[in-house]
Amino acid sequence: MVFDWLGNEKITVGEFVIDFKKTRLSNQNGIIKLEPLVMELLCYLIARKGEYVSQRDLLENVWSGRIVSDNAIRRVVKKLRDALGDDVKAARYIKTVPNKGYLLIANINIEQNPVVPTSNTYQNQAETQPAPKISTTIELNTYHDKGIPKYSLSKLIVFFFTILTLSILLFSAYFWSERSNRTMNIELLTSMPGEELGADYNEKNGAIIFSHRKSINGYYDIYLKMPNSQTIKKLTSGTANNNAAKWANSGKRLAYQRQKGEEVELMILDFDDNMKVTSSQSVYKYNTLQPTVFWSPDDLALYFVDKQSDKHPYSIFAIDISTKDIKQITFPDVESLGDYAAQFSPDGKYLAALRFRRYNRVHLMIFDMKSGKISSNNRINFAPINLTWGSKGKRIYYTSSEELQYFDVESEKFFNIDIENQKLRSISDACGVDCLIANTDYDNKSDIREIANPFNKVHKSDLEILEFPFDGDEGHPDYTNAANDIIFRATIDGLQQIVRYSMGEEIKLLTNFETDHRLIDISYHPNKSILLGLIDQQVFTLNLINNNINYITQQMENAQRPSWTADGKGIYYARRESGNSALIHYELASKKSTRIMSDILQAKEDKLGKFVYLLNSKGELHRKVNLLAQEQELIAIIPTDSNISWHVYENYLYYSSPKGKNFDLHRIHLSTGAKSVVAWQKNTYHAKFKVHPNGQKFLLMQNNLPNSDLVYIRDSRLSD
Structure with missing residues (x-):
């Protein structure tokens, strides 16, 4: 066992006293029984206090080298967190850092219990002290007074334990036989x-x-x-x-x-x-x-x-x-x-x-x-x-x-x-x-990576490409105002969360979902400390100052493709109506939703709010001065697939397009109409990307090596 090294130490972790022999925790609120494997995990974290413990470490030392899935490890970690009353987002006991592992951060107090006397202890005492007088007269007389033969009680005890042992053996044989028949x-x-x-x-x-x-x-x-x-x-x-x-x-x-x-x-x-x-x-x-x-x-x-x-x-x-x-x-x-x-x-x-x-x-x-x-x-x-x-x-x-x-x-x-x-x-x-x-x-199905804009002449070596020091299932990233700061979706302990990462720093957890959700289309507004996205087909905003989540739509609306207005005061999204998509505008201050027009899949404004771009179900991307304007200009015919992206950056339109499981990247000059295209991603399922604020780099969501x-x-x- 991992906790054999503890000996007779009394250990307190945070507010809990640990009883390793009985595999339980106790505090002022009572006693919590732990499964043996959960206790083994806690003990190993105590032994590695102050050190990050990777999943490989846990496999070797807690699971004794057995091959188990990452989710099996996460389930045991979650059980320990639940027992400790810990919070993933505001951890007091176990901190999770992607690509590093788990870290026990609670205070640990170790006290030495008095030594339990052994046979050698009694022998040493006997050599220095006279042996105490012990009388058995009362016990023997008690048996004789009841009319029971002198050795009959011991025989009964032996008989009783023999029957008990046989019963246990028979039950164990039946139990393990049934278990072996049901073992996967x-x-x-x-x-x-x-x-x-x-x-x-x-x-x-x-x-x-x-x-x-x-x-x-x-x-x-x-x-x-x-x-x-x-x-x-x-x-x-x-x-x-x-x-x-x-x-x-x-x-x-x-x-x-x-x-x-x-x-x-x-x-x-x-x-x-x-x-x-x-x-x-x-x-x-x-x-x-x-x-x-x-x-x-x-x-x-x-x-x-x-x-x-x-x-x-x-x-x-x-x-x-x-x-x-x-x-x-x-x-x-x-x-x-x-x-x-x-x-x-x-x-x-x-x-x-x-x-x-x-x-x-x-x-x-x-x-x-x-x-x-x-x-x-x-x-x-x-x-x-x-x-x-x-x-x-x-x-x-x-x-x-x-x-x-x-x-x-x-x-x-x-x-x-x-x-x-x-x-x-x-x-x-x-x-x-x-x-x-x-x-x-x-x-680890998908990752995010930063790449150079393939249309620009700036050499990759002249750019500071953001490296991501984590290993997991990540996606739907976006840039913030800082040069090397991003926000994205990450899977932590088997659940999708929203996190923030800056180069050279640890990942910061922004959400603490306790059940699994589908998080997509995360978007950061440069003038607001607010995120926008879809969670289980509901449009939501996340305040980055207080981490409050506000749900803009109901799940029944089946909202799709949300985007910010240029001033950050409103949100566009599409919803299904009788088989078609309708464009909705939501005002954050008044919390008022207004239906704008039908047959629109997505709307975006340019950075200055000079134009609004509307994508309809036919793939026609039109440009208007504002939503009420009658005149509109056809910019391009682009794919309407949900696994691609399109963005307006300064005077260019960028979009990805599929060819089976390969994708091209297109660029159109909005003034001259000049078009460029490069072969981009091969044999993948999606080519969603975001453009860096300086236009020199892209954030790309990609499939990992299967x-x-x-x-x-x-x-x-x-x-x-």
Whole structure:
């Protein structure tokens, strides 16, 4: 144990007296019992008083080298904080500093307890003092007076303890037998450098197919893992993303998406009995970023996700492989973002799909394919990446990273299965009655970095590029008034918070959210000590002086793309109204909201407030002298995607544009109309950026190097 070194010391941490032997804390308010692992953590922090303790230190010294996820560590730290009544934002006991670790900052007092006498102590006393006279007459006479034989009591005691010991042994054997039957076994399936995604298992050929890329700028390719072998074969190559591979039920064919630029092809590979590719064909071309492909139960059609148009939600379509006829299968309402993941039940009677609605709500839909009716419609409190049916068709599995969840089709109830010491990204497929294939997850998905403006002639070496000394999931940054001072979203102890960082200083925590939120579109106003942003689709402001949060909108408004007015007295944002976006102006002083006009996705004013720029749903960016002016000037046609940015800086318009998973950066001179473009980000999901106040640098939100493996999950509780 970590706390073996304590001996007989009495230790007080802050206001708490620590009882290591009984694993509990006590203060004037009472006694708090701690789990052994939480006490081990506290003891190690005490031993390292005044030093930063990294997660690696904790793994080696508290978890004894066992492999656990970052979230498992954070959960134990949170339990200790809760027991101490500590506050992450205003820490009195445990301070968290990104990229450094945890620091115990409370006062520690160590007192030496009196030594408990041992047998040697008594022996030394016996050598110097006469032995005391001890009489046992009363005890013996007491037994005889009760008519009990002299040795019968000792026999009864021995008999009693024998029975007790046997009972404990029998119970322990039963308990550990039951526990072993319910223990989740997570076994590594693949461990290739980079990221593995979307595995699919076929019962007839026993093979597994999956997608893999080596680096953040690499392309996904399809790989085949042979049954009962460590042999892995690469099936695709080239400058395209190949993913969403699915076996046909026969095990002789597989389908996948081949994406190059904005175009996607549905591809089919045919195999012989030796699992060698015999032919390849392109079935259909379309435009989508949704990696969803699966076969019909009879292997005669392919199902995929697409849109009727840009104004329609994602729906499930089917294409007949022979005739190439296309049929729309699902019809989500316009207010929904649509269906993004689906799979047939093993018997082909039902189709399960995940439908993303507004307000970050996802519904699990089950369609009866014979009757055409919706047999089940239930809400999930988060957005799983995908789903899979259990092998018997009675359950639908998905994951929330730290919990394996399933929907029981017969009872129409949801159930959780805890995942110990492992973080999962998604459940890919069933591989038996008590087996699932899953993707492990990684915490450090995105980072922020500062880069030189690629259009300027200033050499990077002549610029002071801000270095970020932290390791975690960060995003949505913005500059403040100071030269090397930024504000951004960071994940701390598993929760998204807003933090502030200046070069050479420690990160300052600005929020103290106790539940997880989705924080995006953070914006700082140079004339105000206030932040603007979106939290779970609500517009909010954060006062940097007193750290008070003010919610501008309700979540039901489904607000989007907030921005400041030039004077900082008002806020623009868009909200959904009957399938369209309406521009709203909010005045901070009066707290009054005014609807300005329809069909506007975003509005921004230039720094001096001379012009207002309006982006509509067609991607047309117009410039007006003010909102009431009739005349407007078309500046450019730019993308309306939420994963790009556009900014007006002095006399230039900057914006990023996607080409599949690559992005270009554009610059337009607002007076002359001169245009420039550079190839910018490769094989990524977003290209959001902010312009430095001097225009020489950008803050960029980027994907990190992927690090995900495939694993088997085996557990008797998975048997449906």
